Amino acid sequence: MAASINNSNRLSLAMERTGQWVFSQNIPTDVLVEVGEATFNLHKFMLVAKSNYIRKLILESNEPDLTRIDLSDIPGGPEIFEKAAKFCYGVNFEITIHNVAALRCAAEYLQMTDKYCDGNLAGRTEDFLSQVALSSLSGALVVLKSCEDLLPMAEELNIVKRCVDLATAKACNEANFPSRSPPNWWTEELSILDVSSFEKLVAAMKSRGAKSLTLASAIVTYAERSLRDLVRDHSGNGIRSLHSDDSDARVRQRDLLESIVALMPAEKAVFPINFLCCLLRTAIFLRAAAGCKVELEKRVSAILEHVTVEDLVVLSVTYNGERLFDLESVRRIVSGVRGEGEERGGVQRRRFQGGVFDGDA
Incomplete structure (x- = not known):
């Protein structure tokens, strides 16, 4: 019950925040976007400028004036759609290692690519992935963890493989040449993953020729944590x-x-x-x-x-x-x-x- 209340509160806050920056445009809204239980009153022209998917929905609709769009299937749900909508309106928000995979998947879903519009959301999230999120073991693991709720799209976009490749390379390097104490600190980092993601990492480490003792160290820590x-x-x-x-x-x-x-x-x-x-x-x-x-x-x-x-x-x-x-x-x-x-x-x-x-x- 508490979780349901918290979700409702988050949705209410999201809609309230969205309403504040949408209505600040001083132009009446003309489309209601539904994402699960959340609804967003927005402007078609702002969404169409960045999202080819929404543009096609409007053009191909049997209704002469489409006023309601259901995007409940969007990766990341209402919270991620809110950020994608903000991007369409030019409102600043923070891309982090925790939300970048969901934003990248949402951008693909909404067809917010540079092919449709220069400097679009897909390109921005790709830049963050390569330059920030996938520059460290911890970052790659957090992104990989977030991908567990974004399958199969996160795999189709190669995000999962990139995370696994980067994480295994850095984990194997840490096992052979520890950069800090305790030497097996990296095994604790792996324990945030669910077992399917952990299996991918162990398989990749084996393919890289990781020593049996290295694999055992990771498995012991993972078992003791999980x-x-x-x-x-x-x-x-x-x-x-x-x-x-x-x-x-x-x-x-x-x-x-x-x-x-x-x-x-x-x-x-x-x-x-x-x-x-x-x-x-x-x-x-x-x-x-x-x-x-x-x-x-x-x-x-x-x-x-x-x-x-x-x-x-x-x-x-x-x-x-x-x-x-x-x-x-x-x-x-x-x-x-x-x-x-x-x-x-x-x-x-x-x-x-x-x-x-x-x-x-």
Whole structure:
């Protein structure tokens, strides 16, 4: 409800601001532009001067005097359309790394290109992208993050690829030649992305020949940030905090965990043992796919000489808080038998209370 109220307030403020600079023209408005729930009273001649799309809508309309235009599909919604309209009116506004991708997509949607009018919005946003936003790792990542809500147009305009190329080049350079402390600061920057964008970066880093340790560093930080309560909390409190009615959250976290594990480089000895055990415990709790759990068991088994008894007590917690010990998982890790228990009917879990397994002597 609060989010809905905030959105309504933002739309009201946008329309109020727009009204102030439109009506200052002292010329009656002649077109109502609808963008979702927001409406903007504007002048056709001002919009047509910059937007070839709106010009064609008006010329090709069956109505002799088109007075209402629906632009609800415009990338970025009402807030970005407001800025595009301001551009048509010659009103100043700030282009930032947070809005430049949406403005570039909106300019393409509205056909506000230099081909139609010199110095148009598309050209201005392209200049900002190349000269400002894509001059640093942080800038490229913020733009890439904003593109997650602008697909597929952001990909069609090559914005996503440019961000990925720039970000991976700078991340690989930072990994090899750190420019500040701590040396792995760049891995924290990557954690703002959703997993699909992170996958693109990791794939591009692999293509650039990034070392397995470099990729592992990025994946560890990303997992600890995106699955914070489950992976960073070795006590199990994070698992206990995820209640039985959080089924949607569990599904999202399971999908995220499986995606992270799929990104791991082939070399198995590049991840810390406690991190792998935490991931395995999380996979057991979230009921991840068998392949995900087996992959983690293989990685733990590959560095068995570094495993302590405490590491092997891979605990899971049921939805009512009962502690379970995944005995078959431990057996596969110790014996090096990869996944045979999965083929024979699933993971056997035994109740673990007070350090004793039910049914064991």
